[in-house]
Amino acid sequence: MRNVPGFSRRTVLAGVLAAPALVSPALVTRAGATETFVLGTWGGDYQRLQLENIELPLVRQLGLEAVIDAGDEAPRVGKVLATRRLPRGPLDVVCVQAVQAYALADAGVLEELTPEKIPNLARVKQALGTATFAPHIWSPQIVSYSPERVTSPPTSFGDLLDPRYNGKVGFPDNNFFYVMMAAGLFAGGSANDFVKAKEVMTKVNANGLRLYPSTDAGGPPFKTGEIDIGMMWLARISMWQNAGIPVAAAFPKEGCILYVSGMVVPKNAPNKEAAFKYINAMLDPAAQLGFARNMGYLPTVTNAPLTGKVAEQLALPDPAPKLIMPDFAVTTKIQPEIADWWKKSIQHG
Amino acid sequence: MKPSPAIAFLGPATCVVALLLVAPLGLLARYSLNKYDPTELMIEAATPANYLRFFTEAFYWDVMRTTIVVALLVTCLCLLLGLPLAYRLARTTSRWKSAMMLVVVLPLFIGSTVRTVGWMILFAQRGVLDSLSVWLFGLHIDLMYTPSAVVIGTLSVNLPFMVLTLQSVFEGIDSRLEEAAQGLGAAPGRAFWKIVWPLALPGVGIAAVLSFILGMNAYATPVLLGGPRFQMMAPLLFWEFNTNNNWPFSAALGFILMATTLLLTTLANVLIPRRYRA
Numbered sequence: 229m230r231n232v233p234g235f236s237r238r239t240v241l242a243g244v245l246a247a248p249a250l251v252s253p254a255l256v257t258r259a260g261a262t263e264t265f266v267l268g269t270w271g272g273d274y275q276r277l278q279l280e281n282i283e284l285p286l287v288r289q290l291g292l293e294a295v296i297d298a299g300d301e302a303p304r305v306g307k308v309l310a311t312r313r314l315p316r317g318p319l320d321v322v323c324v325q326a327v328q329a330y331a332l333a334d335a336g337v338l339e340e341l342t343p344e345k346i347p348n349l350a351r352v353k354q355a356l357g358t359a360t361f362a363p364h365i366w367s368p369q370i371v372s373y374s375p376e377r378v379t380s381p382p383t384s385f386g387d388l389l390d391p392r393y394n395g396k397v398g399f400p401d402n403n404f405f406y407v408m409m410a411a412g413l414f415a416g417g418s419a420n421d422f423v424k425a426k427e428v429m430t431k432v433n434a435n436g437l438r439l440y441p442s443t444d445a446g447g448p449p450f451k452t453g454e455i456d457i458g459m460m461w462l463a464r465i466s467m468w469q470n471a472g473i474p475v476a477a478a479f480p481k482e483g484c485i486l487y488v489s490g491m492v493v494p495k496n497a498p499n500k501e502a503a504f505k506y507i508n509a510m511l512d513p514a515a516q517l518g519f520a521r522n523m524g525y526l527p528t529v530t531n532a533p534l535t536g537k538v539a540e541q542l543a544l545p546d547p548a549p550k551l552i553m554p555d556f557a558v559t560t561k562i563q564p565e566i567a568d569w570w571k572k573s574i575q576h577g
Numbered sequence: 578m579k580p581s582p583a584i585a586f587l588g589p590a591t592c593v594v595a596l597l598l599v600a601p602l603g604l605l606a607r608y609s610l611n612k613y614d615p616t617e618l619m620i621e622a623a624t625p626a627n628y629l630r631f632f633t634e635a636f637y638w639d640v641m642r643t644t645i646v647v648a649l650l651v652t653c654l655c656l657l658l659g660l661p662l663a664y665r666l667a668r669t670t671s672r673w674k675s676a677m678m679l680v681v682v683l684p685l686f687i688g689s690t691v692r693t694v695g696w697m698i699l700f701a702q703r704g705v706l707d708s709l710s711v712w713l714f715g716l717h718i719d720l721m722y723t724p725s726a727v728v729i730g731t732l733s734v735n736l737p738f739m740v741l742t743l744q745s746v747f748e749g750i751d752s753r754l755e756e757a758a759q760g761l762g763a764a765p766g767r768a769f770w771k772i773v774w775p776l777a778l779p780g781v782g783i784a785a786v787l788s789f790i791l792g793m794n795a796y797a798t799p800v801l802l803g804g805p806r807f808q809m810m811a812p813l814l815f816w817e818f819n820t821n822n823n824w825p826f827s828a829a830l831g832f833i834l835m836a837t838t839l840l841l842t843t844l845a846n847v848l849i850p851r852r853y854r855a
Contacts, residue, residue, distance in 0.1 A: 306822045309618040335616045401805035438722075439805040452703040564615050564821045571816060572636050575805050 262293040265320040265502035268307070271298035273523065274323075278510075281518030286509035292502050294321075301328060308494050312337045317496035320503040326488040327405075327563070329361035330556035339493040345504045348511035351529045355553060362491050362507045365525030367463035368484035368544070368551055369406050370477040372399070374456045384480045385414035388432045388457060395436030398455035400446040404570045405563060407459050409485045409554060419485055420558045422566060426573070433574050450475040461487050466524035466541040483550030490528070609828035619824055627829035637813075641837065644810040647724070647799075648792030651731045655739040655788045656781070658732075663743030664773075668752060681740050689734045690797040696730050697721065697801060722804035730798040735788040742787060746780030747773070782849050786842050793838045810834045 269275050275298055283294050297304070297319060304319070305328050311317045312335070324332065332338050338360035343350040349362060356363035371382040388397050399407060408429060409419040416424030438455055440446045447468040449455040462484075465477040491510060493503045509515060516527035521538050534542060609627055612620040631637045666677055684692060699705045700720040710718045720726045750773055758768035796811040803809070810830065818827040 300819050302819045302822045306618055306824065309616075309822075331616065441800055441804055449702070452701065454702045560615070564613075564823070567820050571813075576636060576639070576808060 262288070262291050263499070263502060264293050264295050265499040265506065266297055266318060267294040267321045267323070267506065268297045268299075268304045268319040269321075269323040270301070277519055277522050281515045281522075282506070282509050282512075286512055286515060287506055290505055290509075292505060294506065301325065305332060308332060308337055309335060312494075312496070314496055316498045317494045319494060320497040320499045321506050322492050322494060323364070323489065324361075324492060326356075326358075326361060326363065326490065327554060327556060327559050329358065329490065329492050331560040332492060332494075333358065333360045334560055337494055337496075339495050339497065339500060341493065341504075341507070346508045346511070348508045348529065351531050352511065353528055353530060356486075356488050356528050357490065360492055362511065363488050363528040364490040364510055365463070365519055365523070366486055366488040366528055367461040367525050368479070368486055368549065369403075369410055369459060370462050370465065370484060371480055372450070372458045372460040372465055372475055373478060374450050374453075374474060375476040376474050377453070377456045381476070382457060382478045382480075384482055385410050385428075385459070388437075388459070389428070389435055391435065393435065393457050395438075396454075396456040397432060397435055397458060398438030398440060398446070398449055399458035399460060400443045401439040401441060401575070402443060403459065404574070405559070405566060406485050406487060406554075408566055408570070409552075409559075410459060410480070413485065413552060414480070414482050417482070419552050420555050422562060426569060429574060430577070433577055437574070439575065447471065447473045447475065461524075462542065463487075463524035463526075466538075469541065470524075479545055479549040481549075483552045486551055486553050488528075488553070605828045605831060608824050609832055611825040613821075613823045613825050615822070618822060627826045628833070630826065631829060631833055640808045640810060640813050641833075643808060644793055644834075645837070645841070647728060647731065647795070647809060648789050650728055651735055651792040652785050652788040654728070654732050655735050656785060659736055659739035659743055659784070660781070663740045664747050664769075666740070666744045667747030678744075681737055681744075684733065684737050690801070692733065693730055693798050693801045696726065696733070700726050700802065721802070722806065724803070724807060726802040727795075727799050727807055727809075730802045731792055731795050734795070734798060735791050738791065739784050739788050742784035743777075743781065746777050746784070749780075750776045778849060782845065786845060789842065789845070790838055793834065793841075 267278070269278060275296060278294075287294070301324060304322060305324060307318060308322055309332070322332075329338075340359050341349060341362050346362065349357070352363060356366055371385065371387060373382050373387075375381075387393070408422060408425045411428045411432070412421035412425035413419045415421065415428040438449070440449070443464065446458065446460065447464070450468070451473045460477075462477050465475055468475050491507050493500060493507070497503050511529050513527070513529060513532035516529055516532040517534070517538075519525050520527055520532075520534055520542065524538075524542060526542055527534070533539075608619065610623045610625070612622045612624060612626065614620050662681075666674070666681070669677070671677070697704075701707070702717070702719060702721065704721070706720065707718050710716050720729075754772050754776075755765075755768045758772045759765060763771065794811055795809060796815065799807055799809040800812050800815075803812075811834070814827050814830040814834065817823045817830060
């Protein structure tokens with residue numbers, strides 16, 4: 229300190245002590261009449277639709293207001309795991325895919341959800357939920373294709389291997405794990421057959437596979453003619469169709485892997501009562517239909533039948549396709565290994 | 578000398594730097610030695626496994642090589658384009674000088690991610706460039722998700738920083754020195770090379786280092802313009818963090834990237850002759 233002219237420990241400490249006086253007005257929080265809870269969710273359309281269809285019409289009138297913690301799923305799951313030993317966790321409601329919900333339940337960090345706590349759980353389609361996971365939306369994975377350039381609609385995942393589509397096959401990279409399950413289902417007859425899945429995906433990659441950095445980036449290439457065929461959720465196809473993108477859905481004969489996303493409550497959630505009320509509102513038929521109309525995802529409750537254009541767009545074919553729920557006991561353990569293989573062999577291959 | 582009360586203002590800044598930079602780095606260093614577990618997230622350990630994983634797998638070397646090549650290429654292009662521009666800006670006496678400076682600074686008014694979205698519109702199939710090329714030459718240009726797109730995008734992010742740094746360097750060199758050299762018979766090029774260049778070299782080095790560091794740590798541009806197949810270190814680090822929740826390996830990747838950048842920056846400094854160093 230002696231070497232710096234005019235710089236002494238006392239003056240520096242004085243500055244440190246004075247600093248809170250400058251910032252303290254900013255730290256004064258709003259004292260509101262409503263009770264708050266923290267909702268860990270994805271940003272973008274999903275968060276906006278949660279606000280429009282769940283919070284504003286159904287939750288605010290209960291005197292509750294959600295504080296949003298928006299971000300990607302993996303950091304959210306990481307946050308729940310990292311804070312598991314704290315008496316009060318950072319999140320009350322955590323939005324996750326079923327695959328991650330199973331992993332969190334396996335780690336023993338989730339509160340059990342029952343119809344006594346959440347009355348609307350009684351009307352949930354049993355196959356979609358678990359004892360700790362309330363399903364919000366679901367959609368089957370289908371073969372997406374351009375009805376303008378693909379003359380005969382695809383019938384299975386195997387169409388992605390057709391040399392006619394060389395350089396014209398593509399999908400968003402972030403769906404890789406579900407695409408791998410679809411590849412296993414096609415090549416080995418089981419969504420768990422990741423050995424066969426790797427073999428067939430290597431061939432799809434050699435057929436000029438194009439990967440896109442986000443889900444939204446996967447739609448416009450059908451319009452520009454960059455790709456003719458890919459894999460996607462039925463929900464996204466209806467969203468893209470509504471946005472004027474010429475794309476259609478074909479149900480693979482070997483079956484469709486299901487995407488299910490919903491909500492969980494950590495055991496150390498600070499405001500569990502509010503979390504239960506929010507999840508109950510999420511399962512309300514009006515909120516469920518709002519998501520079907522705006523996002524194309526199918527309702528997870530039995531008392532929200534679809535009607536009109538939405539029903540037509542999201543109708544499953546007759547005879548009904550095979551719907552395959554991922555085997556979560558397997559997916560939880562193998563996902564990191566598949567992610568590593570995908571990065572090195574498909575992205576870098 | 579009596580301490581100035583203004584020095585007290587150094588206290589909060591020092592504390593903020595210590596708390597928000599040094600402390601997280603310390604925490605990150607600790608994490609990088611932990612073991613990864615998909616259920617437990619991390620298991621406390623003191624293992625070099627995460628660092629060994631990087632150095633023993635060819636894939637990661639390849640990603641590091643790509644990152645260094647892109648950062649070096651962008652830095653060279655920035656120097657090539659930025660030097661004449663900065664020199665001209667520094668020496669001009671035009672009344673439009675302020676407006677010209679504003680044009681250079683203008684891209685910095687918009688976030689680099691938003692600017693990258695602009696490049697995406699330009700580079701996309703049936704985008705502006707592709708449509709123009711088809712109209713003029715009947716040829717398609719497929720720039721999106723290519724290394725060229727990443728280099729152009731990163732160049733556009735780094736160039737204003739390079740020009741602004743170099744312009745202030747040239748402003749600091751007295752123009753009368755060049756006039757004196759020319760008065761003694763040196764051609765303008767020779768006067769620049771013999772007088773201005775040696776004086777500017779320390780500043781040029783700093784500008785190059787700035788651009789190189791920005792290039793090494795580029796994230797949004799490689800992700801959005803390079804796509805999932807173009808692998809650079811920052812997107813790879815985020816993949817490990819965001820897809821696998823592998824915090825220990827992500828932390829190790831962060832330190833390896835930081836150490837490599839530091840090492841190459843120090844090497845660059847060594848390459849500049851001692852008498853010209855800042």
